[in-house]
Structures are given as structure tokens and as C-alpha cells.
Amino acid sequence: MAESSDPDPDSPSPWIGSYNVKEEISxxxxxxxxxxxxxxxxxxxxxxxxxxxxxxxxxxxxxxxxxxxxxxxxxxxxxxxxxxxxxxxxxxxxxxxxxxxxxxxxxxxxxxxxxxxxxxxxxxxxxxxxxxxxxxxxxxxxxxxxxxxxxxxxxxxxxxDRQLFRLFLAREELRRLWREFVSVRPGVLRGRCPAAVTSRTPAAADQCSAARRRCARKWGEEVGEEMLSEEHRYDPIRALDVLRERDWAGDGMCGGCVERLREACAVEKAELWEMVGKWLGDAEYDEDLDAVEVTPWDSMWPEWDSEDEEPVVEDKKRKVGGDGDVKVEEGEDPLLVKALAENAKRRKKIKAEAVCENTLQSDGAESGIKVKHEEVASGNGSESGEGQSGSAKERSKAAREASEEGRPEEMRWLAPPTPSYINA
Structure with a gap:
């Protein structure tokens, strides 16, 4: 195999398909x-x-x-x-x-x-x-x-076939979620600047409030259309970085509001990244596909690496300080690291509540043990197994809602009906 010059990135790799053990060396x-x-x-x-x-x-x-x-x-x-x-x-x-x-x-x-x-x-x-x-x-x-x-x-x-299924699923879900995300102005732009009440310089706070209203009015035409362009439509992770780096201070917003807006972008980015990982890597999304059978394509390179080799594993565990906070490594975005850590805590709490709910339901169904809830103790609950199961579900739901209360209201990006400028 003759040595090629510096390859064009848009040209196919000359060694694609050459995974067989061979004797000739280029x-x-x-x-x-x-x-x-x-x-x-x-x-x-x-x-x-x-x-x-x-x-x-x-x-x-x-x-x-x-x-x-x-x-x-x-x-x-x-x-x-x-x-x-x-x-x-x-x-x-x-x-x-x-x-x-x-x-x-x-x-x-x-x-x-x-x-x-x-x-x-x-x-x-x-x-x-x-x-x-x-x-x-x-x-x-x-x-x-x-x-x-x-x-x-x-x-x-x-x-x-399995990879194609993952690709189309992730691509369409990303497009849908990103469209909903940019279809409405963020909560941090609604109402007056929070510093308007406590600030010693009301003039500056009023200027920020006016800038927030101005950005909210122009959100659709200046931000929404740009963020739905071909460049960002299927890449919301990077689009959120562009949105964060927008010159919000140049529009007249105060430093506190700019920081809250950037934090909201970091939270949304962490949640999107988590969902993309599930779409592209979790087995639960393969349930609609049968196991991929070995085809002639699968046997093109029979000399693949043997199973007795030691697997390559990259350790990605983060260091945790004595106070329980995740350590931010050099060059990392602290807001993003914080958002990822909060997401992990929220998932862990929801999972624990789900396990508790399943345990209560299983105990009530198999052994007939009556679990005493707060409603039963006060005389407001049902003594039947069905009532106990329902109470456990309500408690689990309340716990999930409570876990969401950790995020400020202005950081929740709602998804109302798509505005008219997108359908135009």
C-alpha cells in the first residue's frame, strides 16, 4: 500500500475496510x-x-x-x-x-x-x-x-440498523426539544429586575428592567430565528454556548441578570446532554428493534480483536470535597459542573423514591401487610391495600415535585404553543 499525501478531510480514509491482519506495512x-x-x-x-x-x-x-x-x-x-x-x-x-x-x-x-x-x-x-x-x-x-x-x-x-434507529431518534428529538426551547423567552427575562426592589441605585435597576423587556419583545425575531437556523437546529448543545456568550450586558442587563441567564442555559444544557446520552446509548431505546443478526457485512473483517484482551476503560469519576461539593477542575465551566451535579442528585433522589414505592406495593400485595401512612394515622386514609398503594404513589409524586423545587422559577424554560413567527 503506497503512502498517500496529507489526506483531504472530505475524502474517504484509504485504510477503511483494512482491519484484517496483514503482512505489508505502509x-x-x-x-x-x-x-x-x-x-x-x-x-x-x-x-x-x-x-x-x-x-x-x-x-x-x-x-x-x-x-x-x-x-x-x-x-x-x-x-x-x-x-x-x-x-x-x-x-x-x-x-x-x-x-x-x-x-x-x-x-x-x-x-x-x-x-x-x-x-x-x-x-x-x-x-x-x-x-x-x-x-x-x-x-x-x-x-x-x-x-x-x-x-x-x-x-x-x-x-x-440499531445505530440508524438511534441516530434518527436522537436527531428528531433534538430538533423538537430545541424548537420548543427557543419558542418562548426564558423566565429570567420576565418582569422587573430582581435588584429593582433592593438596589441602592434604582436608576441602574430600572435600566436593567427596561433592557429585559426589550430583549423579551425581540426574543423571537433576534434570538429565536437565529437559534433555529440550520447551524443550530440539530446542535442545541453548542447553540446554548452561543446563547450564553451573547452580549446581554451590551443590551443593558445588569450583571446579576446576565449570570442568572447563563446559569439557566447551563441547566438546560446539562439536561439535554443527559437525554442525548440515553437516546444514543441506553438499551431501553432498542426495544422496538430485534437483535441485529450477523450479515455478510459483519464478516468483512473476521480478524477483529479477541475477547481475552484487557478492555480500555477511562475513569471519569470527579473528585468530591469534604463539604460534598464536586470539585471544578482547571478549564471547566463551574456553572456547568454545578448543573450536572444537581441533575445527578435529582436523579438519585427520584430513583430512591421509585424503589421505595415499588417496595411498598410489593409488600402490600404479597404479604398483605398494612403500611401506616400519615393519612391513616390521622383517620383520613384508607385501610385497604389499594389505598395504601395510592398513598405511596402520591408520596412519590410529591417527592419528585419537591426535587424540582430546588431550581428557581426563573430558570424553568416552559414550552407553550409555538409562536407564529416560527410557522410563518
């Missing part, structure tokens, strides 16, 4: 293999950012060859690839203090193809979810069929 494979050996021997971690997806895929392929067979090198490449394609919200976010990234998609189409194939045949499933997400948010999503057909040499289609 100059590029020797180059990346030697680079990896030097880095491993010097123990100098250059970080995954200094390695491209294509180089790492080539390195994995070279380390599986009969001439350069090296399991440590292959493991090194897998760790780098797992870090490069980590399912991490910070890696798809823009800097809080910087300018939003002008490049909405950091990976090329063929990088995504290489990653999905490596996830499947290289026993690296943890990189699949990020690759699917990068494909979901591309404006040219439906060009995947044309690109695959135009490949020279032609390649087999790289997505399974």
Missing part, C-alpha cells in the same frame, strides 16, 4: 508506529489532542500486523482514541470566557466512519456514542448515503 504505518514507540519509551504523555483520529486508527491497524504485532502499542492507541472521542460534555462545549468556536464540528465525516468501525471491530464500544453524536449534529447528516456511495474504492455501509 510508510505511514511505520511512521506512526515509531512515534508511538518513542512516546511510550520516554513516558512523555503528549495528550490525545496531538494525535489525529486517522493516525490512531492507522496505529491500531499497524500494531495488529504480523510484522509489527504489539499489544502494548495497540492498547496505547486505544487509550488515546478513547480520550479523543470521550463522552464528555466539556469536550463539545466552547469556552465560557472565549469566543464561540467557529468550527461547529471538530471531526470530519471520515473521522466518524473510522471511529465507528474501530468501535465495532477494535473492541472499543465506549467511543461509539460520541461518534454517533458527532454524526447527529452534522448539517449534512443525510449525505452519509451519498458519501458512502461515492467512496473510491467503494465501501460497505458503516451503520447498523
Amino acid at each position: 510508510p505511514r504505518e511505520r511512521e506512526v508506529f515509531a512515534r508511538a514507540q518513542n512516546e511510550m519509551e520516554s513516558k512523555a504523555d503528549s495528550g490525545s489532542a496531538n494525535w489525529t483520529t486517522r493516525d490512531l486508527v492507522v496505529l491500531i491497524r499497524a500494531s495488529r500486523s504480523t510484522r509489527l504485532a504489539s499489544r502494548p502499542t495497540k492498547k496505547f492507541a486505544k487509550h488515546k482514541l478513547a480520550a479523543l472521542w470521550a463522552w464528555d460534555l466539556a469536550s463539545v462545549s466552547v469556552s465560557v470566557s472565549g469566543t464561540p468556536d467557529s468550527k461547529p464540528v471538530p471531526f470530519s465525516f471520515w473521522d466518524i466512519v473510522d471511529t465507528l468501525l474501530t468501535a465495532r471491530y477494535g473492541r472499543l464500544p465506549q467511543i461509539e456514542k460520541r461518534a454517533l453524536y458527532e454524526l447527529v449534529r452534522r448539517p449534512d447528516f443525510f449525505d452519509v448515503y451519498d458519501r458512502d456511495a461515492r467512496a473510491d474504492p467503494p465501501t460497505e455501509f458503516f451503520l447498523s
Whole structure:
């Protein structure tokens, strides 16, 4: 295989489909293999950012060859690839203090193809979810069929039925939720500035209140239409960063209102990220599909990595301080870290209440034990098992509602009927 020049990111990878164990080694494979050996021997971690997806895929392929067979090198490449394609919200976010990234998609189409194939045949499933997400948010999503057909040499289609199901589900749900999100002005823009009551400078507070009303009136035409453009329609995670970095202070809003608006964006971003992760990675969304049977496409590269290899696992646990607060690492957005932590606490509480509810119902049905609730003790509840079950449901519902009370009212983004300017 002859060495190619620096590849065009819009051209198919010349080594796609070459996952078989082979004897011939190309100059590029020797180059990346030697680079990896030097880095491993010097123990100098250059970080995954200094390695491209294509180089790492080539390195994995070279380390599986009969001439350069090296399991440590292959493991090194897998760790780098797992870090490069980590399912991490910070890696798809823009800097809080910087300018939003002008490049909405950091990976090329063929990088995504290489990653999905490596996830499947290289026993690296943890990189699949990020690759699917990068494909979901591309404006040219439906060009995947044309690109695959135009490949020279032609390649087999790289997505399974299960992956296609996940992609279409996530893409349509993202479009729907984002449309509802930007269809109404946020609660932080409603009413007067909170500082208008307590501020010692009422003139500044009145100026902020006027700016809030002005932004609320122009929300649809200045913000809604821009956020529903092709660039942001299927990428609300990055669109929320753009919305946060908008010059709200330049519109006349005070620092407190700007901070509350940015915090509301961080909360919504954390919730969206959690839902995207479920759509692209949770088994419960595969119930409508039968198990994918092995097809001729699945046996194109029979020499995939064996199951006896040690799996590559990236530890993403965050450090927690003595006060129970999650530590913010250098370069991270504190508002976003706080929102993610609050979401995790809320999910844990709801799950605990659900387990309690199921336990109460199971005990009442199997053993006939009557659980005494507050309503029964006061004489207002029912003594029957049915009444106890209903009371448990009510308590669980009340607990879920109470868990939502931790978020201020102005940070809740409601979804009323779509305004007329969107349907125009």
C-alpha cells in the first residue's frame, strides 16, 4: 500500500475496510508506529489532542500486523482514541470566557466512519456514542448515503440498523426539544429586575428592567430565528454556548441578570446532554428493534480483536470535597459542573423514591401487610391495600415535585404553543 499525501478531510480514509491482519506495512504505518514507540519509551504523555483520529486508527491497524504485532502499542492507541472521542460534555462545549468556536464540528465525516468501525471491530464500544453524536449534529447528516456511495474504492455501509434507529431518534428529538426551547423567552427575562426592589441605585435597576423587556419583545425575531437556523437546529448543545456568550450586558442587563441567564442555559444544557446520552446509548431505546443478526457485512473483517484482551476503560469519576461539593477542575465551566451535579442528585433522589414505592406495593400485595401512612394515622386514609398503594404513589409524586423545587422559577424554560413567527 503506497503512502498517500496529507489526506483531504472530505475524502474517504484509504485504510477503511483494512482491519484484517496483514503482512505489508505502509510508510505511514511505520511512521506512526515509531512515534508511538518513542512516546511510550520516554513516558512523555503528549495528550490525545496531538494525535489525529486517522493516525490512531492507522496505529491500531499497524500494531495488529504480523510484522509489527504489539499489544502494548495497540492498547496505547486505544487509550488515546478513547480520550479523543470521550463522552464528555466539556469536550463539545466552547469556552465560557472565549469566543464561540467557529468550527461547529471538530471531526470530519471520515473521522466518524473510522471511529465507528474501530468501535465495532477494535473492541472499543465506549467511543461509539460520541461518534454517533458527532454524526447527529452534522448539517449534512443525510449525505452519509451519498458519501458512502461515492467512496473510491467503494465501501460497505458503516451503520447498523440499531445505530440508524438511534441516530434518527436522537436527531428528531433534538430538533423538537430545541424548537420548543427557543419558542418562548426564558423566565429570567420576565418582569422587573430582581435588584429593582433592593438596589441602592434604582436608576441602574430600572435600566436593567427596561433592557429585559426589550430583549423579551425581540426574543423571537433576534434570538429565536437565529437559534433555529440550520447551524443550530440539530446542535442545541453548542447553540446554548452561543446563547450564553451573547452580549446581554451590551443590551443593558445588569450583571446579576446576565449570570442568572447563563446559569439557566447551563441547566438546560446539562439536561439535554443527559437525554442525548440515553437516546444514543441506553438499551431501553432498542426495544422496538430485534437483535441485529450477523450479515455478510459483519464478516468483512473476521480478524477483529479477541475477547481475552484487557478492555480500555477511562475513569471519569470527579473528585468530591469534604463539604460534598464536586470539585471544578482547571478549564471547566463551574456553572456547568454545578448543573450536572444537581441533575445527578435529582436523579438519585427520584430513583430512591421509585424503589421505595415499588417496595411498598410489593409488600402490600404479597404479604398483605398494612403500611401506616400519615393519612391513616390521622383517620383520613384508607385501610385497604389499594389505598395504601395510592398513598405511596402520591408520596412519590410529591417527592419528585419537591426535587424540582430546588431550581428557581426563573430558570424553568416552559414550552407553550409555538409562536407564529416560527410557522410563518
